[in-house]
């Protein structure tokens with residue numbers, strides 16, 4: 001069985017759950033309600049605190065999507081999920097400059113946790129408050145990466161757009177040859 | 182090309198960091214609508230940048246032209262200053278022009294420039310306001326470039342990031358800035374190999390312990406400083422673009438990954454601004470976790486056909 005594991009991460013409300021839901025063939029295992037209750041979550045060990053989505057290509061090939069929690073208090077999930085993914089999409093809500101610093105912080109964290117290729121997906125790019133991608137790239141410090149991650153606008157509510165984003169990530173995997181034999 | 186927003190959601194030091202990192206040119210218009218116990222700060226400011234460096238500050242609400250300021254200090258006679266004001270000067274900063282004509286000294290220009298940026302230092306205490314940055318790209322038409330306020334410029338400049346560094350050092354009132362301090366549980370990671378600004382001793386100590394692992398509170402213990410001071414120094418270094426903050430997660434799994442995965446520590450040095458990047462020890466590098474290119478190509482085809 002060949003499984004491509006892709007992480008979907010970003011700060012709170014960036015569109016991770018929406019992204020996974022838009023493309024998954026199964027109903028996304030939704031942990032949003034659980035995740036709002038810290039105590040309940042702390043009791044559950046490693047099972048529930050992420051959005052799990054799946055796409056079956058055929059009997060031997062599958063794509064798994066893992067949407068991480070955005071809230072820092074669930075950060076142990078990042079540690080569990082991120083080292084396992086082959087690549088990840090880092091979502092940023094372009095209309096919320098108040099979250100950019102937190103995005104950068106999270107990205108710094110992810111960069112240390114995993115060396116897998118990433119791309120940056122800009123959500124809410126249709127908003128009149130949306131920032132331009134060059135400015136977001138600067139604000140997020142993307143030039144500090146060994147390989148500057150590609151940036152793409154993505155409408156997390158639209159399956160075509162989500163697929164384009166995933167295609168770009170898979171192309172990066174091939175190009176960078178990381179996690180690839 | 183504009184960026185607009187509110188200082189409440191994108192702070193002034195962040196804005197300067199962006200202008201510095203992007204080596205941006207243009208005019209930053211800042212409207213201060215409330216300044217709590219400093220009502221004199223309220224008003225409209227035009228702050229001009231050239232390639233990431235601040236070149237002049239114009240207080241539109243209490244406007245006094247540079248030439249008037251010079252005249253008021255008795256550095257130019259009213260006769261000369263009127264003649265200058267009425268003549269067509271070349272497109273160079275007024276300060277440089279006067280200096281060329283031996284009408285003003287370097288020292289006087291420095292003084293004038295310091296007076297301009299002192300206003301900017303005060304803006305760090307402003308909690309609410311809105312900003313609009315009109316970028317003038319190098320490719321911009323001459324028309325836009327003509328609007329550069331040569332008559333308000335001393336010819337001196339300072340990197341946008343250095344303004345933050347200076348302002349944060351001078352800061353006495355931390356009420357507004359407190360919420361921007363990195364948490365004491367965060368670590369710092371270096372963004373450059375060597376600081377390109379002169380640091381004060383505390384900043385140096387923090388810089389040297391910025392290893393991507395050690396939380397600020399531990400750094401404080403190491404160097405025998407109150408945590409708050411270390412957080413302040415860290416904020417200065419962050420906004421100066423020298424380091425960045427990073428949360429640390431203490432998980433049981435973290436130690437496990439360290440032990441059973443290759444510990445790659447890649448260092449990348451980009452020639453332009455001597456950026457370094459250290460990366461990560463983890464990736465699903467176990468042989469059985471690696472993917473075949475043919476599989477990845479199938480995924481792409483699948484996504485194209487199903488959602489194209």
Ligand SMILES: Nc1nc2c(ncn2[C@@H]2O[C@H](COP(=O)(O)OP(=O)(O)OP(=O)(O)O)[C@@H](O)[C@H]2O)c(=O)[nH]1
Nearest residue numbers: 011012013014015016017018070123124154155156
């Ligand atoms: N217009 C627009 N709305 C979007 C886009 N992406 C997400 N949304 C909306 O943004 C909201 C937040 O999205 P979520 O998917 O819940 O965000 P999340 O990242 O999972 O948030 P947390 O799990 O709390 O960290 C939802 O109402 C989405 O419908 C987009 O690209 N465009």
Ligand SMILES: [Mg+2]
Nearest residue numbers: 016017032069
């Ligand atoms: Mg979610």
